[in-house]
Amino acid sequence: MDVRARLTSAAVRAAHVLVVEAPGGWRERFAAERAAAARGWTPAASPADADVLVVCGAPGDDLAALLDRVWDQLPGPRARAQVRSPTGAGQALAEAAALLADERHQRRDARERRQEPAPLHGDMDHGGTDHGGMDHGDMAPAGIPLASGGPDRDGLEMDVLHLSLGPVLPSWPAGLVLDVALQGDVVVSAEARHVGGPTAEGHHGLEPPERAAYRVDGVARLLDLAGWPDAASRARRTRDVLLDGDSATGHRLLVGLRSRVGRSRLLRWQLRGLGPPGRPDVHDRLLRALARAVDDLGRDAGDPGDGTSEDGGAGPDGLASATVGLELAAVRLVVAAADLDRLPTRREVVGG
């Protein structure tokens, strides 16, 4: 039995966490990511990869319903944690770890849960489309309608697949859902909506170190999407140091990060020219966010302006149209880069 216990504790040490941020829950997400890293836990890229589902902030009813479906997709043994305040993150994760190690609980959970993948909602990306109960006959195996055809950008007929990006997707803006029609992996049309309720941010403006930390977090997410996890982890550590209020160390790390990112020619080659024409591209926005973060620390002046977006405000509709014609990798980078220009003050509420 000792071997079994040791294997269990090894497995729990290496747990992968799927962190989901409800709109407005960014402070909780920072704390949860940090607490997870301190335990040596790894961020999960998808529900299949996850042992622990961590929900940060207060999800609205619609997001909560989606999260239940995501929860169904965790292979198990699994644990769910709710982080309602930044200070509660460590405790919430400790409880999740205990639950994950609890063999009896896990066995009961395995017996009681659904044994087959849920029809139609078999993976998270079909979350938005609901054709349940309709009889599509052979045209809809397992309730999923077959892809229909449409002319592609070369005027040829090509299958169109409807897919919802978000809201549960790593490095994706909280609460955003982008309903896209894909031909191959190229987006031919897109529509943005929000789930998870309004972002209740009561006050304007963040203190400079926190603002810098917020920007650096956006940089970390963009670097993750650009496939550079090493630089992304360094950015996250810089973020945590800044949140601790250690501005001197934070400044040093930030300047190091900025020069490392700025020096990478490969990164420039990958990010150059991405985004709407005539506007700063993804690489420009990345460097600009880092420069602004450095500026935030350099001066003690307060708010850099009172807009939600410092770039003149491309709202969700502008964002959706900016993704048309791009392939998925570029869409992810463009969305993450647009998010870099947003500060969490006065975030507008769209849809609901």
Next chain:
Amino acid sequence: MADVSVVSPAWAPAAALLVLGGAWGAAALDGVLSGRSTGLPGRASSRRPVDEVARLMRQRRRTTVRADGLLWRVGGAAMLVAALLMVVVVPLGSWAVADLAVGVVWFNTMDVVVWAAVWLAGWGANSAHSLVGGYRFLAQALAYELPLMFALTAPPVAAGSLRVADIAAAQDGLWFAVWMPVAFGVYCIGVVAFSVWGPFAPAAGADIAGGVLAELSGVDRLLVLVGRYALLVAGAAFAVPMFLGGGSGPLLPAWTWVLVKTALLAAALVAVRRRVPAVRPDRFVEAGWVVLLPLVLLQVLVVAVIAVGRG
């Protein structure tokens, strides 16, 4: 003709164990290197592979709606199988599991098998992200495969043989890596690319929720991850007789040198992941055809002229 004694097939499991050991080492090294950037202490990060294996063995397998189960599992296992079949033609000092007259072609065949393996792993799950990952790998393969094939022809041209042991023996005094650096560089790019590793991992990228890995859990996931490290190690092992002088070296016996060189090259390939961002397939295709392919063709031309000149 260089002398290689073909060992009894009963030794094949030992060769497989060596590859798995190498894969283990590669995973441990990656754990340590990534621990340095996340701030995890050294001991915790070096036992990472043990913990990860325990986690995946404990995790349940899962399936998706209307998954193509058979092809999905075949794809997942085929990466490891291809890696193991690659190393059978690599001589360990004076022993080899197989001594084929067309050993180089055999290796090339196995690396093309990886195309099918990764694509099937993406296809089988019946999930959009997974499928996008599979197709991304095909786009990437279009970019690296031809340069890799030509890079693989350079050493046989110089050695006048497709037999791996002959190629190793032909590097008496001067390694092929030294006087055909372009071929060696392109070969290394090819190895990293067919291992879906580091800069060439967009098929399993975070931006598509893990791509071909998106729906895998438990042992199925473990098999793919082990296969990926095994491919990296097998690629490094094959580079030793092709470019790095085989078992030649001072003091130590030949088989030790093969292992040492393999370990060093594999470590370098593992470390690449920390240094560079991902190269998206759509941009890599351009570089592969416009830059790498002409360069490596030029390299083969130079090698051929020298080989003819030497008579």
